Amino acid sequence: MPVPDGLDGMRVDAGLARLLGLSRTVVAVLAEEGAVQLDGSAVGKSDRLPAGSWLEVELPEPPQPLTIEAQAVPGMEILYSDDDIVVVDKPVGVAAHASVGWTGPTVIGGLAAAGFRISTSGVHERQGIVHRLDVGTSGVMVVATSERAYTLLKRAFKQRTIDKRYHALVQGHPDPSSGTIDAPIGRHRSNDWKFAVMADGKESVTHYDTVEAFQSASLLDVHLETGRTHQIRVHFSALHHPCCGDLTYGADPRLAERLGLERQWLHARSLGFTHPADGRYVEFSSPYPDDLEHALEVLRAV
Numbered sequence: 001m002p003v004p005d006g007l008d009g010m011r012v013d014a015g016l017a018r019l020l021g022l023s024r025t026v027v028a029v030l031a032e033e034g035a036v037q038l039d040g041s042a043v044g045k046s047d048r049l050p051a052g053s054w055l056e057v058e059l060p061e062p063p064q065p066l067t068i069e070a071q072a073v074p075g076m077e078i079l080y081s082d083d084d085i086v087v088v089d090k091p092v093g094v095a096a097h098a099s100v101g102w103t104g105p106t107v108i109g110g111l112a113a114a115g116f117r118i119s120t121s122g123v124h125e126r127q128g129i130v131h132r133l134d135v136g137t138s139g140v141m142v143v144a145t146s147e148r149a150y151t152l153l154k155r156a157f158k159q160r161t162i163d164k165r166y167h168a169l170v171q172g173h174p175d176p177s178s179g180t181i182d183a184p185i186g187r188h189r190s191n192d193w194k195f196a197v198m199a200d201g202k203e204s205v206t207h208y209d210t211v212e213a214f215q216s217a218s219l220l221d222v223h224l225e226t227g228r229t230h231q232i233r234v235h236f237s238a239l240h241h242p243c244c245g246d247l248t249y250g251a252d253p254r255l256a257e258r259l260g261l262e263r264q265w266l267h268a269r270s271l272g273f274t275h276p277a278d279g280r281y282v283e284f285s286s287p288y289p290d291d292l293e294h295a296l297e298v299l300r301a302v
Contacts, residue, residue, distance in 0.1 A: 001055055003038075008051035012036060015049045016057065030057065069098070073110030079140065079284050084149035084277045086116055089286045090141045092263055096132040107141060118143065120150035130154050131162075131227065139166070139268025140286045144276070152276035157227065163272035163283070166222040167211070168232055169265035169295060170241040171252060173218050177210040181235040185228045194248065195230045197238040204228045206235045214299040216255060217244055221269070232266060244295065259295035267292055 007015040012031055013024040020027075028045040030036050035058040036043055038050070049055070075091040090096075090107055097108045108128065111118065118128040128143040130153040144150035156162050186201030188194035205225035212219040218241070222232055230249075236242055237249035245251055245261030259265075272283035288296070 003049045003051050003053045003055050005051045007049045010049050011045065012043055012047050012049060013045040020057070020059075030059075035059075069109050070112035071105055071109040072113040073105045073107070076107070076110045078114065079286070080282075081116070081145075082277070084144065084146045085142055085153075085275070086111060086145055087140065087142045087271070087284045090133055090138055090268075092136060092138045092289065092291070095135050096141070097126045097129050102135075104135070107143065111143060116145060118145050120144055120147050131157050131164075133268055134230070134266075136263040137266050137268060138286070138289050138292070140271040140284050141268065142271060142273070142284075146276075149276040153273070156273055160225060161274070163270070164224045164227070164268070165270045165272075166224070166232060167267050167269045167288075168208075168220045168222050168236065169217050169244045169292070170220060170236045171217055171244055171255065172241045173213060174208070174210070174220070174236070174239060174241050177213075177218075179208060181206040181208070181239065183235060183238060185231060185234050195228070195234050197234060202226075202228060204231050204235065206231060212296075215302050217299060219296070233264060259298050260291065261295055262291070265292055265295055 007019060013027045016022065016027045016036065017024045031043065031045040034042040037056040038053045073091065073094055076094065077089040078086060079089055080087040088107060093104065095102050095104060095106045097106050120127050128145055128150060130142065130144050130150065133139060133141050142153065144153050182205050183197045184199065184201035185195050185204040186198035188196045203226060207223040207225065208220045210218050211221050224231060233243055233246055233249045242249045242251040243264040243266050244259060245256040246264035247253055247256065267288060268286065270283060270285040272281065275282050
């Protein structure tokens, strides 16, 4: 196409960002790769655009959207469902939704296999997802199946009006036995897949109470005020009381082996919220799965 008069004299990165709706960073990369030409010659990001010059831009192929594959999820129990929401008890080893690099089962795929239809906006493979649990964390999770529920539940999670309670078995005995951890969390500087307490991280607040104390560990009831990735795991690791079995965040592998744990002892115990259809308060809970219950039995036997 010819360079429009309105872009005359503008830098290549600024002009093409406006013309094509791309970011200046993306345009700069295209220019560095020789994908931007004026009158047949490659130009750089800081070169100027003369009006009327013939502009050629070679755009990369857009990424293909991830598809939702209906796949039954053994052990995933439907705790409740209606026209607006479905509440599931998510087993360990199941992701909330499809993502690049994940080939295992997902909650969305399991719901599709069970015949649930999700009609909400948002990215296709994440339709209905208003919050997530880690692959290695089991427990209660709600999925929106209507547009109304999706909008209201997303807002409720953002405004922190959802009561999210987890049970965590941590090493040692936190002091005090009940308290609040207020420490910002950010992405780990040396590992993209890990997080850490960092001065420039996002606000993260965790409240906890000790439910049961054992010789080498404590069972905690944890209430999240914020919902950062790996928040519970990071906060208790920073206090030198990592979740039992959580080798990623410093748990003792010998204790994990003794308890028979192959993942972190962390369970989404209950979820309470205002129902998006009629405004009534609803709460759902999940019992401990077998591996977590076994670990407690081992500790109680000492």
